Amino acid sequence: xxxxxxxxxxxxxxxxxxxxxxxxxxxxxxxxxxxxxxxxxxxxxxxxxxxxxxxxxxxxxxxxxxxxxxxxxxxxxxxxxxxxxxxxxxxxxxxxxxxxxxxxxxxxxxxxxxxxxxxxxxxxxxxxxxxxxxxxxxxxxxxxxxxxxxxxxxxxxxxxxxxxxxxxxxxxxxxxxxxxxxxxxxxxxxxxxxxxxxxxxxxxxxxxxxxxxxxxxxxxxxxxxxxxxxxxxxxxxxxxxxxxxxxxxxxxxxxxxxxxxx
Amino acid sequence: xxxxxxxxxxxxxxxxxxxxxxxxxxxxxxxxxxxxxxxxxxxxxxxxxxxxxxxxxxxxxxxxxxxxxxxxxxxxxxxxxxxxxxxxxxxxxxxxxxxxxxxxxxxxxxxxxxxxxxxxxxxxxxxxxxxxxxxxxxxxxxxxxxxxxxxxxxxxxxxxxxxxxxxxxxxxxxxxxxxxxxxxxxxxxxxxxxxxxxxxxxxxxxxxxxxxxxxxxxxxxxxxxxxxxxxxxxxxxxxxxxxxxxxxxxxxxxxxxxxxxx
Numbered sequence: 093x094x095x096x097x098x099x100x101x102x103x104x105x106x107x108x109x110x111x112x113x114x115x116x117x118x119x120x121x122x123x124x125x126x127x128x129x130x131x132x133x134x135x136x137x138x139x140x141x142x143x144x145x146x147x148x149x150x151x152x153x154x155x156x157x158x159x160x161x162x163x164x165x166x167x168x169x170x171x172x173x174x175x176x177x178x179x180x181x182x183x184x185x186x187x188x189x190x191x192x193x194x195x196x197x198x199x200x201x202x203x204x205x206x207x208x209x210x211x212x213x214x215x216x217x218x219x220x221x222x223x224x225x226x227x228x229x230x231x232x233x234x235x236x237x238x239x240x241x242x243x244x245x246x247x248x249x250x251x252x253x254x255x256x257x258x259x260x261x262x263x264x265x266x267x268x269x270x271x272x273x274x275x276x277x278x279x280x281x282x283x284x285x286x287x288x289x290x291x292x293x294x295x296x297x298x299x300x301x302x303x304x305x306x307x308x309x310x311x312x313x314x315x316x317x318x319x320x321x322x323x324x325x326x327x328x329x330x331x332x333x334x335x336x337x338x339x340x341x342x343x344x345x346x347x348x349x350x351x352x353x354x
Numbered sequence: 355x356x357x358x359x360x361x362x363x364x365x366x367x368x369x370x371x372x373x374x375x376x377x378x379x380x381x382x383x384x385x386x387x388x389x390x391x392x393x394x395x396x397x398x399x400x401x402x403x404x405x406x407x408x409x410x411x412x413x414x415x416x417x418x419x420x421x422x423x424x425x426x427x428x429x430x431x432x433x434x435x436x437x438x439x440x441x442x443x444x445x446x447x448x449x450x451x452x453x454x455x456x457x458x459x460x461x462x463x464x465x466x467x468x469x470x471x472x473x474x475x476x477x478x479x480x481x482x483x484x485x486x487x488x489x490x491x492x493x494x495x496x497x498x499x500x501x502x503x504x505x506x507x508x509x510x511x512x513x514x515x516x517x518x519x520x521x522x523x524x525x526x527x528x529x530x531x532x533x534x535x536x537x538x539x540x541x542x543x544x545x546x547x548x549x550x551x552x553x554x555x556x557x558x559x560x561x562x563x564x565x566x567x568x569x570x571x572x573x574x575x576x577x578x579x580x581x582x583x584x585x586x587x588x589x590x591x592x593x594x595x596x597x598x599x600x601x602x603x604x605x606x607x608x609x610x611x612x613x614x615x616x
Contacts, residue, residue: 258448262514265408266521267438267465275473276461280452 144325151333152326159315163334166311169229170297173236178290180241185248186274191257210242214300218307229310236297236304244293251285252278284353291346298338358422359383360525360557361407366416368402368581376402377413378581386524387555389548391562391572393600399581400561404527407559408440409433420525438465441518441556443528443547447510451503455494455513458502459485462520481520488516492546508539515546526550528560532567544571565597 102108123129186192188202217238221231259277268276305313312331319327361384368376377399384390392400405411406418409425417424420436428436441462449458463481464472489495492512494505502510511531518526528547532540548571551558562568568575575592577585577600585600 256448256451258444258446259450261410262442262444262448262517263461263464265410265437265440265442266462266517267434267436268461269434269469271469272464272467272472276453276457276464277450280450280457283452 147325148329148332150326151329152324153330155327155330156334159312159331159334162312162315163338165229166298166301166313167338169232169301169311170236170294173233173301174240174244174290174294174297176233176237177240177242177293178244178286180237181245181248182286184241184245185252186278188245188249189252191253191255191260192270192274192278206242206245209238210246212238212242214239214304215307218304218309222308227308227310231307232301232304232309232311235309236301239300240293240297243296244289247289247293248282248286251282251289255281284350287353288346288350291342291349295339295342295346298342299335302335360386360388360421362419362422364417364419366406366413366418368399368406368411368413375581376411377406380416380583382576382583382586384557384559386557387551388557389551389571389573390557390559391568391575392559392578393562393565393568393575393585393597394578395601396563398578400578401529402581403578404442404529404559404561407525407527408437408442410442434465438521439524441521441523441526443511443514443518443526443531445530445533447507447514449502449510449513449517451501453502454498455489455500455502455505456482456485456498458513459488459516459520462517465521484520485516488519489513491519491549492516493542506539508535508543511535511539511543512546515543515550519550523556526556526558528558530561530563533563540567547571565594565601568597 184202184206188199188206190199193199193202214235218231218235221234225231225234255278259281260273263273263277301309301311302313302316305311305315306317308314312335316328316331319325319331361382363380363382366380367378370376380403392403394400402411406413407420409428413426418426425436450461453461460477460481463477463484466481467477486495486498489498492515494509494512494516497505497509497513502513505513526547531547532543535543544567547558547560550556560571569589569592572589572592574588575585575597576583577597579600585596587596
């Protein structure tokens, strides 16, 4: 006769998972307390929001012709920034991957540097680069490059760590050097993820560069800030719709590419 | 010279970091051109034994000689040259699934190329012809440009054999090459290995679970149990009862465990 082995009490009632859930709920409650989130306020002042929406509901289409050039500039900034960041991130992501670099210390050091770079807020970076290279799109490009570098390096090394290690072993057993193993066994397995993450970061950068404009780092953000400070919400609406269109196009391209590649 | 064995194990032991005994005082000589089959239960140390020959695993004590030269302290280029001269076949094929069959087969040759030449894809015309020839030998000539993941399991394993062939190896190590294949493809893969043994006088060492296959293909059968060499006979002396004994003993132990546990 088959006897089902007894589970331990903790396993049987999923105590670990339940404990985790409870802790999570407590954390949310505590966060809400500390930050004094008051949802009531949101509904009380809801008419303010509606008034703004109403002003924005009549976009000033004449403004569109003025907005196109800075929109294109924003896309260019994002493209160059993301590309520079990606190129720099590739070697770092390889060095940070557990299945490539066995040395805990070396890998830990690289990851520490990556964490440090990701910790720098992009607004601070923008302020820094505006101070160094002056107002204009170069500051924006440099900011986006550093920001993309930190983000892509992390996404890339996590992708590298999910690959099938079998081919690595096979090539090592065939007498390959580390570089040959990376080229022949790692890159083909992660290439599509790399493309996909590149496009994802590119999209984020298009949106991020609107904020950078506030600090004089070029692009559409300069116009967004101007329209908002002049309370010209009909113009703001045009800018936002323009950015939406760009983001939709990038998203469409990235989806098609990903489907075709994966 | 003819008296010197190709591979020689002298009191080889391997203890893993966690204390598990992988190999225990193995003494073994393997002459050039032998088709040797290693049998034993999972965890008996078959894979470990194989991987000590191309130094994918290091040993704890003892010495391993290939053509009279100790290999246990080889490093860097010398180690890669050793590995290049030993082809390896895996249970899971370990092809780069996203790469073409041609690229997978050529990657068996990269031990003969400098890092940059291979990364730039500058394989010589002879080697490309050799790759086509290697594929033809395993009956897959028309699959040269197919992506590896489009092939069936049996076809993938034969591509892996073609890849090993590209190394011009003296020795072929096959770690349960047919464990994930159906009976029909099993036959063709085993025949491919036998052909390398007979036509090129390569020494072939195969880990197998199947006793009938071991009896059909081997020149000599050795048995491992819990890291110890418990059986070593030329095929002429092998009896079914002997082989059954290699597998049976631990079952008694398992049963005893179960009795104690309940």
